Amino acid sequence: MKVLITGVAGFIGFHVARRLLSEGWQVLGLDSLNDYYDPALKQARLALLRPQAGFRFAGADLADRSAMEALFADQPFDRVIHLAAQAGVRYSLENPHAYVDANLAGLLNVLEGCRAQQVAHLVYASSSSVYGLNTQVPFAESDAVDHPVSLYAATKKSGELLAHSYSHLYGLPATGLRFFTVYGPWGRPDMAPIKFARAISAGEAIDVYNQGDMSRDFTYIDDIVEGVVQVLDQIPAAQPGWTPEQGSRGQSSAPYRIFNIGAGQPVGLLDFIQTLEAALGVQARKNFLPMQPGDVARTWASTEALRQQTGFSPAVGLEEGVGKFVDWYRAYYGPSV
Template sequence: MRILVTGTAGFIGAALAQRLLDRGDEVYGFDNHNDYYDPALKEARLARFIDHPNYTHQRADLADAAAVDQAFAAFQPQRVVNLAAQAGVRYSLQNPRAYVQSNLVGFVNILEACRHGKVGHLVYASSSSVYGANRKMPFALEDAVDHPVSLYAASKKANELMAHTYSHLYGLPTTGLRFFTVYGPWGRPDMSPILFADRISRGEPIDVFNHGHHSRDFTYIDDIVEGVIRALDHPAEPDPAYDAEKPNPATSSAPYRVYNIGNDQPVQLMRFIELLEQNLGRTTQKNLLPMQPGDVADTWADVSALRRDVGYAPATSIEDGVARFVEWYRGYYA
């Protein structure tokens, strides 16, 4: 198929593009290469496949409607995966306008291009952060997500609402994936695995928020990519069991779906740090600090719907995943 993927210089986007190329798809990558974190890492991710004969790359911003329309007109994608976004919960506290441009303006540009381009299926990145102040575990698709605790989370919930509108009005099949703490080789340097690995490697203390009581549904990158591809290959359809008097937030009478995509096995943050220390061969001091604004205490994905509908089955244990991450980290940052 011809698949347009936004964010192909990013962590998940690069891994997805490589997998799609490996199975024989044509991929059109779209990324603005911003400097939210080291652009050299983005270039290194791209270098693994940018010369592939079935890959085309465009450096442009999602908020540039003309650039988005040009990409769709040139490539005429059959399906689209929108992973480009201004990432980061904590950054949204300092730079809220960046999230409006990328995650709201940019997303409506994608929706409009999909609508006019008669795209067969749009898969887009939502986030576990939409669960916000919820405390019932595991996080289930049927739960209300009306109490976000960061603008990033609010922008991702807005994406789900915007997608439903286009599914309802124009029959555009859309599937939103709520990602849960993705980690692994080529990961983002603003996230805890690399932040911790850097400081542990140098023998420096690490800051551990919420006094180390966090738990996260850490999900290995290969499992995430497998889930994205399975969802992409199953275009959303109207739910024949949808009841407008008792609506299910994750389905619709329109071709619309939302899924959790995680490991379904939350891990205590202190256990994750312990595994990093074991694989790096040294321990370090932990500065136990209060919860940061915008953070949530725990995450845990109920992935039963994704298992049922597309056969999603995460297979990487936290022990194996951390070992593979550290092996890459040592090689890349040597």
């Protein structure tokens, strides 16, 4: 089986590629290796993939239409896993065009490639951020997601709509995965776990927003990868009897599905910090601040739809996951970085 993985040098893409390579897949990994965060970390991930049998790398920008057309014309793919995106909520407040280029124009190029090649299944990354102003928890795929609070979230919601239109018009089977606060080894340095670990290890204060009154459905990377792998062969079929008035918003009359992938267990931000403190063996100094623009107070995933479809439920607990993250952090960055 041949698979295209976009964002292969990113946090999730790297782990998905390693998993599929270990199972004998042929992986073409695409990444622009941009400098949104330290490219050295992306190169270090890539260095672990390059020697593996069945792996090839293509350096290209998703928004480069000609490059993407050439990539899809070069060879057929059995599956496409689209994980590349411009991430980060706060960065979107200052750099909105980067999000439209990567998350909309880039996705459109992937959809066009899948349409032209008649790819059997497109699996793409969405985000828990699409739930926006929703307050009813846990967040379920049947919920309306019409009120995003950041441009990043708006582009992810727009991406779901683009994918649905291609499923409806061209019969492209597409599955969107709404990831909830992913953490673990090889994580992004702009996210809280590494920012916190670095500051705590250095004896510096960490910024704690909304006075600490926040919770997140922290999901360990291995559970995210398992969810992605589980849905690869769960190719959505058209449901002619489905209607918007009676059906779940996570489904369609087209061959289209949406699933949450989260631990299904929200954790208070202060509890997460306490768990990280215990793993590091250092107590944090905390700088309590108001809520940031574009942020939400809590996230919590309903994982019932994923369980019913695949039989899989995320299983890695917070203490175990944070412990593995800290072990990697110290091995990669050093004990006092």
